[in-house]
Amino acid sequence: MRKRTPLICFHRIVPGKYLAAWPVLIGEADPSRHTFSVEVDDAHFAGWPGGSQKAGISDGVAQARRSYITTIVRQRIHQRSFRERVLRAYSERCAFCRLRHEELRGAAHIIPDGEPDGEPVVKNGVAPCKLHHAAFDGQVLAIRPDYVIEVRRDIFGEEDDPMLLHGLKGMHETHIPAPRFARDHPNREFLERRYAQFRTLEVAMRR
Ligand SMILES: [Zn+2]
Incomplete structure (x- = not known):
């Protein structure tokens, strides 16, 4: 000193x-x-x-x-x-597609960083790959409070290509895996709030 x-x-x-x-x-x-x-x-x-x-x-x-x-x-x-x-x-895998590849893995906030409750804690996080991180942040898909994945309706109207078919549409109504310890499970109230925003966007896009 x-x-x-x-x-x-x-x-x-x-x-x-x-x-x-x-x-x-x-x-x-x-x-x-x-x-x-x-x-x-x-x-x-x-x-x-x-x-x-x-x-x-x-x-x-x-x-x-x-x-x-x-x-x-x-x-x-x-x-x-x-x-x-x-x-x-999440056992070093994407919670959506289970991809393990190291360079493509990451962590996303449920309540975004900078918002109230947007803290960097595991209960406010989920582990996606790069594709699903962008899709989750861009509200292309969402996780319901019961941990079921929902893909936005308009995506189903898009023409098929392999990535869209397997990477996005294939995720619809599948579950994210529950982390081993209960203390790490995503906060259901945070998921609820995020899912409500997703639903609002989905309804607005249908108009
Ligand atoms: Zn993925």
């Missing part, structure tokens, strides 16, 4: 997986609570002996930069942690 030595911080995302942040500096210490804060900086300044001061940057500017970078890194940790925990809950 006194020497402002740049450190590397390994943040545990899930057991066995870490996200590294560098350079990390020790900020304020609170000896009465045995805690200290850490702040992440720009890698550019880690190479300067004495950090920003030697680079001719004022303390205020350097502090603002570190707090901005720390916020960004914290968001990245939350996103990665959400993704990994949701993927584990």
